[in-house]
Amino acid sequence: IMTTVQRTAPSWFKSAAQGLAFWIGHRRTIYSQHEMSEGALAAELGNLIYAHLPDKFSLRYEQPYLKLLPHGVKVKDVTDLARADMSIWERYTPEGATRKRRTPRYVIELKRASASPTRIDLDLKRLAAVAENSENVRAFLCIASEESRPKQFTNNNGFALKEEFKISGTQSVYVV
Secondary structure, three states, X not given: OOOOOOOOOOHHHHHHHHHHHHHHHHHHHHOOOOOOOHHHHHHHHHHHHHHHOOOOEEEEEEEEHHHHOOOOOOOOOOOOOOEEEEEEEEEEOOOOOXXXXXXXXXXXXXXXXXXXXXXXXXXXXHHHHHHHHOOOOEEEEEEEOOOOOOXXXXXXXXXXXXXXXXXXXXXXXXXX
């Protein structure tokens, strides 16, 4: 089922992404000869998301994709070992219940722009699997780049590409 593409990200994600861009610039002034690891970038993005996340949400790292999909749903590109870099869970109290429950609302992957197209495509497929099979879950792929323009996602002037792109092997599209 292809759903309507939401073109705007939540304010907490926008703030975190902008903060990550500035943080990368800051770190490059200190460590100009070394690329940052994907893990360091993901950790900082998580810190920035957490700082801006509304109270009804909680941030979790490295959750298995199988935990993010509805029970019993199996998807080709989602193996038992596949984990999402981050997920945002909403805390709520179901009607008639006394205890709060949590349900995933956002799934986030972070990739370096220098990652292979195969690795980026695999993350897009996993994110699409969750979005297609779960109710009210949005998926984001954050591409982090140092000293180069991520050509797959930007035009020659460095601006985001405006069209929708099909995610191969899925019924989903992504927008930059």
